[in-house]
Amino acid sequence: xxxxxxxxxxxxxxxxxxxxxxxxxxxxxxxxxxxxxxxxxxxxxxxxxxxxxxxxxxxxxxxxxxxxxxxxxxxxxxxxxxxxxxxxxxxxxxxxxxxxxxxxxxxxxxxxxxxxxxxxxxxxxxxxxxxxxxxxxxxxxxxxxxxxxxxxxxxxxxxxxxxxxxxxxxxxxxxxxxxxxxxxxxxxxxxxxxxxxxxxxxxxxxxxxxxxxxxxxxxxxxxxxxxxxxxxxxxxxxxxxxxxxxxxxxxxxxxxxxxxxxxxxxxxxxxxxxxxxxxxxxxxxxxxxxxxxxxxxxxxxxxxxxxxxxxxxxxxxxxxxxxxxxxxxxxxxxxxxxxxxxxxxxxxxxxxxxxxxxxxxxxxxxxxxxxxxxxxxxxxxxxxxxxxxxxxxxxxxxxxxx
Amino acid sequence: xxxxxxxxxxxxxxxxxxxxxxxxxxxxxxxxxxxxxxxxxxxxxxxxxxxxxxxxxxxxxxxxxxxxxxxxxxxxxxxxxxxxxxxxxxxxxxxxxxxxxxxxxxxxxxxxxxxxxxxxxxxxxxxxxxxxxxxxxxxxxxxxxxxxxxxxxxxxxxxxxxxxxxxxxxxxxxxxxxxxxxxxxxxxxxxxxxxxxxxxxxxxxxxxxxxxxxxxxxxxxxxxxxxxxxxxxxxxxxxxxxxxxxxxxxxxxxxxxxxxxxxxxxxxxxxxxxxxxxxxxxxxxxxxxxxxxxxxxxxxxxxxxxxxxxxxxxxxxxxxxxxxxxxxxxxxxxxxxxxxxxxxxxxxxxxxxxxxxxxxxxxxxxxxxxxxxxxxxxxxxxxxxxxxxxxxxxxxxxxxxx
Numbered sequence: 001x002x003x004x005x006x007x008x009x010x011x012x013x014x015x016x017x018x019x020x021x022x023x024x025x026x027x028x029x030x031x032x033x034x035x036x037x038x039x040x041x042x043x044x045x046x047x048x049x050x051x052x053x054x055x056x057x058x059x060x061x062x063x064x065x066x067x068x069x070x071x072x073x074x075x076x077x078x079x080x081x082x083x084x085x086x087x088x089x090x091x092x093x094x095x096x097x098x099x100x101x102x103x104x105x106x107x108x109x110x111x112x113x114x115x116x117x118x119x120x121x122x123x124x125x126x127x128x129x130x131x132x133x134x135x136x137x138x139x140x141x142x143x144x145x146x147x148x149x150x151x152x153x154x155x156x157x158x159x160x161x162x163x164x165x166x167x168x169x170x171x172x173x174x175x176x177x178x179x180x181x182x183x184x185x186x187x188x189x190x191x192x193x194x195x196x197x198x199x200x201x202x203x204x205x206x207x208x209x210x211x212x213x214x215x216x217x218x219x220x221x222x223x224x225x226x227x228x229x230x231x232x233x234x235x236x237x238x239x240x241x242x243x244x245x246x247x248x249x250x251x252x253x254x255x256x257x258x259x260x261x262x263x264x265x266x267x268x269x270x271x272x273x274x275x276x277x278x279x280x281x282x283x284x285x286x287x288x289x290x291x292x293x294x295x296x297x298x299x300x301x302x303x304x305x306x307x308x309x310x311x312x313x314x315x316x317x318x319x320x321x322x323x324x325x326x327x328x329x330x331x332x333x334x335x336x337x338x339x340x341x342x343x344x345x346x347x348x349x350x351x352x353x354x355x356x357x358x359x360x361x362x363x364x365x366x367x368x369x370x371x372x373x374x375x376x377x378x379x380x381x382x383x384x385x386x387x388x389x390x391x392x393x394x395x396x397x398x399x400x401x402x
Numbered sequence: 403x404x405x406x407x408x409x410x411x412x413x414x415x416x417x418x419x420x421x422x423x424x425x426x427x428x429x430x431x432x433x434x435x436x437x438x439x440x441x442x443x444x445x446x447x448x449x450x451x452x453x454x455x456x457x458x459x460x461x462x463x464x465x466x467x468x469x470x471x472x473x474x475x476x477x478x479x480x481x482x483x484x485x486x487x488x489x490x491x492x493x494x495x496x497x498x499x500x501x502x503x504x505x506x507x508x509x510x511x512x513x514x515x516x517x518x519x520x521x522x523x524x525x526x527x528x529x530x531x532x533x534x535x536x537x538x539x540x541x542x543x544x545x546x547x548x549x550x551x552x553x554x555x556x557x558x559x560x561x562x563x564x565x566x567x568x569x570x571x572x573x574x575x576x577x578x579x580x581x582x583x584x585x586x587x588x589x590x591x592x593x594x595x596x597x598x599x600x601x602x603x604x605x606x607x608x609x610x611x612x613x614x615x616x617x618x619x620x621x622x623x624x625x626x627x628x629x630x631x632x633x634x635x636x637x638x639x640x641x642x643x644x645x646x647x648x649x650x651x652x653x654x655x656x657x658x659x660x661x662x663x664x665x666x667x668x669x670x671x672x673x674x675x676x677x678x679x680x681x682x683x684x685x686x687x688x689x690x691x692x693x694x695x696x697x698x699x700x701x702x703x704x705x706x707x708x709x710x711x712x713x714x715x716x717x718x719x720x721x722x723x724x725x726x727x728x729x730x731x732x733x734x735x736x737x738x739x740x741x742x743x744x745x746x747x748x749x750x751x752x753x754x755x756x757x758x759x760x761x762x763x764x765x766x767x768x769x770x771x772x773x774x775x776x777x778x779x780x781x782x783x784x785x786x787x788x789x790x791x792x793x794x795x796x797x798x799x800x801x802x803x804x
Binding site: 015018019049052053055056057059060061063064065067068070071074075077078079081082083085086091092093095098142 | 455472481
């Protein structure tokens with residue numbers, strides 16, 4: 001059985017933590033597993049290096065910046081291999097480049113193009129525990145590249161895919177994916193398993209565990225993920241292709257996003273191209289629009305168009321919309337909103353999930369300002385002050401605490 | 403004009419120091435020089451990394467140890483290139499491996515076998531300032547190796563040789579080579595130039611500037627060295643093949659070595675093989691013998707054999723010599739000795755240099771216990787307490803303060 005394990009920054013945050021990771025790796029090895037271990041930089045190290053570069057310029061040469069930052073993971077990988085070897089376990093440390101990770105030229109946010117597994121395969125054939133510096137690769141020119149935020153997870157998933165590993169275990173200081181944020185609802189329960197798509201939709205619940213970019217890659221490569229704490233022996237959450245068993249669960253989780261502000265354009269001319277103009281102008285300013293709602297136009301050729309943006313883009317969005325004055329009757333803004341989402345693959349085959357949510361909101365006298373649904377998600381924009389209440393009520397009504 | 407500059411740990415010891423190195427490099431570039439800059443790790447960094455590894459084992463896997471340690475220079479090289487680029491100077495950072503430095507497999511103390519200058523030549527053709535991480539290379543397998551103590555100097559000298567550079571400037575916190583240790587003789591003068599051989603013989607004076615290994619390589623490759631402080635604009639010392647001009651100077655420097663202990667074996671059987679047995683037994687214990695003096699045997703077939711060892715090997719050497727009991731009449735030890743050496747290529751063509759020294763010692767009532775001479779050096783073992791006096795007197799008598 002081939003297992004890829006990935007340990008994040010806090011999991012290797014000090015020499016004692018690296019020691020404890022070594023013991024965890026050894027336990028798996030003693031269990032007859034073949035192992036590739038991907039490590040992040042010791043927590044704080046990357047920030048320290050970024051600070052160094054920032055002291056010279058806020059716009060560092062990206063090639064050299066990557067060479068600088070990649071040293072952090074190189075240190076951890078070397079140390080973990082040293083620790084394993086000192087405990088009598090044959091091991092080899094590899095940089096991303098050594099591990100054959102070929103990326104494009106996009107320094108500081110490179111995309112993995114392919115993995116030449118020759119070196120890793122040879123080491124595995126020799127029964128060595130491979131320790132790979134995460135977050136990095138090299139472009140065709142041989143220059144070191146880094147993969148951007150969450151890059152070590154990407155390294156791990158890509159390696160698991162390339163080596164056809166049985167599972168990719170992601171260790172962090174979070175012990176799995178919960179039905180909702182336990183700070184809002186103390187009865188939140190850890191999920192045993194969840195599908196890739198649900199994980200993607202619940203991203204804010206899993207953000208500290210796995211970024212969407214890695215989940216998407218795992219889905220694409222069919223890599224089973226297992227999110228688990230490196231600070232305990234508790235079971236974690238398995239993230240995989242949805243199974244029949246999963247569909248029995250209608251709703252997997254409910255999630256609150258407070259970083260939302262609503263813009264509604266009333267009486268928009270129903271002429272072709274107006275929506276395009278509006279969203280192009282927002283995109284040009286780098287504003288990431290989340291929900292977009294448009295109803296069919298009324299008989300007077302006018303329509304209402306609503307969307308949400310992150311709160312710190314609110315003022316800019318407001319200003320931009322005022323340029324569309326002549327095409328719009330009225331603009332209606334609401335900063336004090338939040339988004340409540342219900343996620344679950346089971347919704348596909350179960351009707352009534354949405355109705356349950358709307359009924360509950362009505363019972364609680366919570367006005368729903370916007371609704372958007374996808375195959376496995378229902379999102380509602382409501383007044384900010386009801387966010388936590390809505391999450392607790394929905395958690396209960398869908399029996400997520402059971 | 404192609405210049406290789408090397409900056410040691412204290413010269414790049416902090417971000418402000420790296421900034422100041424960048425300005426120094428830029429000044430040379432503005433002066434129309436092509437530049438390859440070799441950097442050490444920021445002072446303290448290598449020790450920090452060594453401490454990390456030591457926390458796991460005192461016997462770390464050498465391959466991983468090299469990967470770990472090499473990150474220190476990688477950081478400095480990236481940062482200096484970032485600083486240069488941010489100031490508008492095109493620059494490229496390279497690891498030792500990127501720079502084409504091929505070494506043998508001897509991890510932690512690798513020997514440079516060859517340098518493939520393709521990458522560096524290309525960068526120079528594009529008018530880029532190359533910044534190379536010192537102290538490191540890669541073996542034929544592509545694994546990172548390190549070059550041992552003083553490794554960054556070796557990198558610089560080897561690169562200067564491979565690129566046929568006009569000069570290799572070694573920057574440190576010491577501003578050149580002096581006629582003697584200024585702490586002993588305040589009138590010590592900085593030398594404008596010195597030959598490789600003199601530098602090698604004066605190694606203890608230059609130890610903080612350049613290790614013998616680098617001087618030997620420079621001599622072999624015909625690389626002109628210029629030792630200079632990075633903390634001032636004072637002139638430094640040029641180290642090169644001896645020139646006619648140099649020979650005008652009879653004595654270049656006088657040097658004191660306090661780390662000496664003398665062993666004299668009296669009445670040693672003058673049979674073949676006895677010296678070999680004695681020095682083999684010392685070598686087997688890892689004792690590095692410095693001076694060895696043997697006179698021709700007397701008519702009774704006995705000879706006296708004297709040698710010196712570092713003081714911390716004295717007890718072990720004493721013990722070993724007692725095993726030769728049956729071959730030796732008496733053993734005479736002296737811990738309280740020091741070695742005073744007079745160095746100068748001019749000695750070759752000037753008689754009387756030795757006589758001057760012996761006369762001065764006699765005038766000062768200093769007894770000379772042992773004498774050893776080479777083409778460009780006269781060394782005397784004298785009582786420890788007269789060491790500093792002897793240095794001052796010799797410095798004066800050879801007019802080194804002029």
